[in-house]
Amino acid sequence: MSDSSHREPASSSSAARRLGAQTAAEISMTLRRGESLLLTIGIPVVLLVFFSSVHVLPAGRHPITFLAPGIIALAIMSTSLVNLSIATGFERGYGVLKRLGSTPLARPTLLAAKVAAVLVVELAQILVLVVTAYALGWRMSADAGAAVAVVLLGTAGFGGIGLLMAGTLRAELNLAASNGLWLLLLLVSGMLVPIDRLPHWLADVARVLPSAALASALHRSLGLGTAVGLDSWVVLTAWAAGAAAAAVAAFRWE
Amino acid sequence: MHCEGLVMRYGTTLAVDGLSFEAHRGQVLAILGPNGAGKTSTVEALEGYRKPESGTLRILGLDPQRHHAELRARIGVMLQRAGVYPVMSARQVLRLFASYYRDPEDPEDLLALLGLSEVARTPWKRLSGGEQQRLSLALALVGRPEVVFLDEPTAGVDPEGRIAIRSVLQGLRERSVAVVLTTHELAEAEKVADQVIIMAQGTARARGTVDELRRSFARALIQFRTAIQIDESALAAALGIPAGGVARTPGGDYEVLLPPSADLVSRLAAWLQEHGVELTSLSTGEGTLEDLYMEVLAGVGQSGSSAVAAAEPATK
Numbered sequence: 001m002s003d004s005s006h007r008e009p010a011s012s013s014s015a016a017r018r019l020g021a022q023t024a025a026e027i028s029m030t031l032r033r034g035e036s037l038l039l040t041i042g043i044p045v046v047l048l049v050f051f052s053s054v055h056v057l058p059a060g061r062h063p064i065t066f067l068a069p070g071i072i073a074l075a076i077m078s079t080s081l082v083n084l085s086i087a088t089g090f091e092r093g094y095g096v097l098k099r100l101g102s103t104p105l106a107r108p109t110l111l112a113a114k115v116a117a118v119l120v121v122e123l124a125q126i127l128v129l130v131v132t133a134y135a136l137g138w139r140m141s142a143d144a145g146a147a148v149a150v151v152l153l154g155t156a157g158f159g160g161i162g163l164l165m166a167g168t169l170r171a172e173l174n175l176a177a178s179n180g181l182w183l184l185l186l187l188v189s190g191m192l193v194p195i196d197r198l199p200h201w202l203a204d205v206a207r208v209l210p211s212a213a214l215a216s217a218l219h220r221s222l223g224l225g226t227a228v229g230l231d232s233w234v235v236l237t238a239w240a241a242g243a244a245a246a247a248v249a250a251f252r253w254e
Numbered sequence: 255m256h257c258e259g260l261v262m263r264y265g266t267t268l269a270v271d272g273l274s275f276e277a278h279r280g281q282v283l284a285i286l287g288p289n290g291a292g293k294t295s296t297v298e299a300l301e302g303y304r305k306p307e308s309g310t311l312r313i314l315g316l317d318p319q320r321h322h323a324e325l326r327a328r329i330g331v332m333l334q335r336a337g338v339y340p341v342m343s344a345r346q347v348l349r350l351f352a353s354y355y356r357d358p359e360d361p362e363d364l365l366a367l368l369g370l371s372e373v374a375r376t377p378w379k380r381l382s383g384g385e386q387q388r389l390s391l392a393l394a395l396v397g398r399p400e401v402v403f404l405d406e407p408t409a410g411v412d413p414e415g416r417i418a419i420r421s422v423l424q425g426l427r428e429r430s431v432a433v434v435l436t437t438h439e440l441a442e443a444e445k446v447a448d449q450v451i452i453m454a455q456g457t458a459r460a461r462g463t464v465d466e467l468r469r470s471f472a473r474a475l476i477q478f479r480t481a482i483q484i485d486e487s488a489l490a491a492a493l494g495i496p497a498g499g500v501a502r503t504p505g506g507d508y509e510v511l512l513p514p515s516a517d518l519v520s521r522l523a524a525w526l527q528e529h530g531v532e533l534t535s536l537s538t539g540e541g542t543l544e545d546l547y548m549e550v551l552a553g554v555g556q557s558g559s560s561a562v563a564a565a566e567p568a569t570k
Contacts, residue, residue, distance in 0.1 A: 011397065012327040013356050021353035025342070032341055091339070099337025102301050103397070104327040104354045 012104035019109050019116070026117035029087070036083045039182075040125055044075040045132055051192065052136045058197050068133035068140075069218035070191035073154070075125040077185060077211055080118050080155040085162030085178040088114070093171030097253045107253075118155060126151075141225030147218060150228060153236040154214035160243025161210075167251030185211040190219070207231070210239035255300070255401060255432055260309035262295040262456075269295040271456035273309075277449070279400075282423055282433040284447035286440060288551050292456040293436035294334060297403050300434065301331050313401055327355065330399030334406050336390035340379040344370050344389050347378065348396060355397035364392040369418055383410040391419060395426075402426060404435040408442050420446055440547045452550050459550045468543050475539065476510040476519065481532040484508065492525045493518065507535075514538035 012018070030036050048071045051057050052064040060066055091097050100110060130140065161181075165174050186192065188202055189211035195203050206212040213235035217228040255277040262270035270292040277283040285293045298304045300311060302318035302325060311318050316325050338347055345361060352358035365371045368388040373381060381389065387410060394402055408416055423446050426433055437443050443450050444464050452460040452467075460467060486500040486508065493499070493510065501509050512518060519536070526533055 011356050013354055013358075018354055021350060025339075025346075025350050028346075029339060029341055094340060095333065095335040095337035096339055097337075098303070098335075099331070099333055099393075101303065102326050102329065102331040102333075103351060104323075106323065 015106075015109060018105050019113055022105060022110060022113035023116040023120075026113050027120055030083065030117060030121055033087070036087070040075060040079045040083055040121060041128055044071050044078065044125065044129060047071055047074070047192065048129060048132055049136065052133075057192060058194060062137075064133060064136050064138045065223055066194065066219070067192070068129070068136075068138045069222040070215050071133075072126060072129050072222065073189075073211065073215040073218050074186055074191045075129055076122055076151055076154055076214060077158050078182065079121050079125065081158035081162040081185075082178045082182045083121070084114060084118055084159055085166045086175050088163060088166035089169065089171040089174035089178075092166060092253065095254070101253060115155075115159065118159060122151065122155065140222055143221040143225060143227070146221040146228050150214060150217040150221065150232065150236060153233075153240045154210060154217075157210040157236060157239030157243050160240065160245075160247045163247040164243060164250055167247060167253075185209060188212070190215040208235055210236060210243075213239075255314075255434070256310070256312040257296070257300065258310045260296060260299060260311065261307040262292065262299055262304060263307045264295075268456055270299070270306075273453070273456070273458055275451055275458070275461070277401075277432050277434055279432045280427050280430040281448040282427060282435065282446055283449045283451065284443040285434065285436045285451050285453055286438070286443045286447075286547070287436075287453035288438055290455075291453040293438075293453055294405055295456075296453075297405050297434060297436055301329065301403050302326065327397065328400045330394035330397060330402040332390050332394040332402075332404045332407055334409075336378075336386055336393075338378045338386070338390065338393070341377050343375050343377050344381065344385075344392075345374040348389070348392055351393050351396050357398060358396050359398060361396065364396060367418075367422065368392050369414070384412045384415040387411045388415055388418060391422065395422070399431065401432045402434070404433065406437060407435055408437060408439065416442070440544060444543065452547060454550045460546060464543070467546065476512070476514050476522065477507050477537050477539070478510075478522070478533060479507050479535040480526065481534055484526075484529070484531055489522075489525055493521055 030040075048064075048067055052067050055063060057063060057067075088097075097110075101107070130138075134140075162178065165177055165181075169177060188198060188206045189195070189209055190206065191211065195206050195212060195216075198206060213232040217232040217236065220226045220228050220232075257276070258274045260270050260273040261268070273292070273296060275283070285296060287293050295304060299306045299309075300313060300318055302322040305319055313325055314328060318325060342350070344365065348361040348364060352361050362371075365374050368391060370385060370388055370392065373385055376385075378386065378389070387407065391404065391407060394404065407419055411419065423433060423435075427448075435446070447464060450461065450464055450467060451458050483502075486502055487497045489508075489510075490497050490500040493512075495510075495512060499511050501511065503509060510518070510522065519538075523533070
């Protein structure tokens with residue numbers, strides 16, 4: 001089914017109204033799922049507090065300086081990859097996406113609502129994590145413009161991966177695969193453990209992952225206040241474009 | 255609504271094979287048939303979900319594929335699997351769907367109409383099967399559609415729910431909405447439909463109003479049972495009718511497919527006596543709509559609405 005017609009059918013509500021209502025619904029469903037709150041807020045906060053208090057990670061003398069930007073990157077990944085993927089996968093499995101296909105809610109609007117909901121949740125996560133990190137002694141030296149740009153690029157890349165999985169795998173398989181991917185990326189992406197502590201071959205793999213690029217870019221733009229590396233921009237942009245295109249091409253609505 | 259020569263194929267499976275029909279405003283068209291008859295494929299082609307292999311479809315003068323964006327604001331759909339967010343309450347999901355349309359029904363009115371006001375705060379996943387079906391129907395109606403598609407609306411619905419659904423259909427009829435529903439329950443089709451199409455294996459086997467179907471099938475017959483098996487074709491020859499005119503039903507009865515008359519009964523009795531066959535029961539009567547449907551289910555129905563070779567005993 002294509003949305004080739006750009007005319008607004010007379011009996012549809014305005015596109016803005018549909019987008020607003022759908023975004024509100026997406027946010028409310030996210031907040032109501034206990035497991036998604038655990039994943040998006042609970043685990044990042046616990047990891048931040050625990051590892052900045054218990055010095056077991058090779059994160060330097062001031063672990064919070066390393067941990068805060070890395071955990072923010074983790075939180076972005078939790079929402080835009082795992083949370084989006086699992087929720088969308090089950091909506092597809094339950095036939096919700098199919099059912100919406102015969103309402104005036106066009107697919108681009110549904111997608112836009114999902115993206116908007118992801119960004120709202122990410123904003124809330126960043127606020128909570130920044131406040132927590134400040135309480136733990138972190139001081140941000142932010143290049144805000146660069147930080148916002150890399151968060152948006154990272155969200156696009158992770159969202160593309162998440163939707164690609166949600167649109168092709170069975171809901172239960174997707175649940176397992178998304179969580180597994182999350183754990184894997186968490187371990188090898190410089191979010192908790194600096195990449196230079198990884199074996200060389202693993203570090204080489206990690207450097208082309210969007211998670212490592214996002215963590216590195218946030219370390220610089222939020223933690224160190226230095227310019228984001230060109231390699232991070234390239235990796236993030238490539239994943240944003242590639243994953244989004246793959247998701248558009250492969251996504252099955254039923 | 256207009257459907258002509260619809261062919262639907264999945265891989266090598268032919269799901270719908272040259273189906274044609276029309277549906278009109280203010281009428282309920284029931285597509286009746288067993289599982290796998292092609293009912294859902296037909297409805298999903300009309301809804302724009304499936305691209306037909308061939309055939310012409312028009313809904314409100316529009317092509318379901320090319321004008322999908324425009325049509326979906328004017329149609330209401332109830333799928334076999336409802337496709338509702340499991341964590342949303344009945345009221346929330348109805349309000350959300352209402353927000354998609356410019357001039358929706360009041361969600362509270364619909365909840366009341368379908369007897370869902372009591373469970374308006376209950377999440378979908380905790381509603382009973384019947385409540386889920388009624389909510390799914392409410393979602394199909396919330397946009398004030400001009401055409402409504404209901405795929406198995408009464409499956410799993412309790413008797414009160416059925417009555418509620420019937421009264422909703424009556425309301426749609428009065429508002430000149432065209433309704434197409436599928437069902438595998440003859441009794442339901444008889445109760446709600448203005449027009450019925452009986453489908454099996456992708457084709458229409460019989461069609462018409464319930465009364466027309468009943469009349470076209472209400473063929474007279476003589477039914478009897480004997481102590482021992484008889485030679486049907488020899489009896490048919492003796493009665494002067496074609497070889498298929500006497501049939502043995504799976505239940506072990508015999509049927510003579512002719513209007514009963516004293517002359518015919520006496521010739522039948524004479525033949526039985528002549529062959530030393532003892533008669534254990536004899537009755538005369540008419541076939542019912544159920545017989546017709548049972549024959550289609552048994553896969554022996556012929557195309558069209560004309561008389562069909564008997565295969566099942568008259569059960570009424």
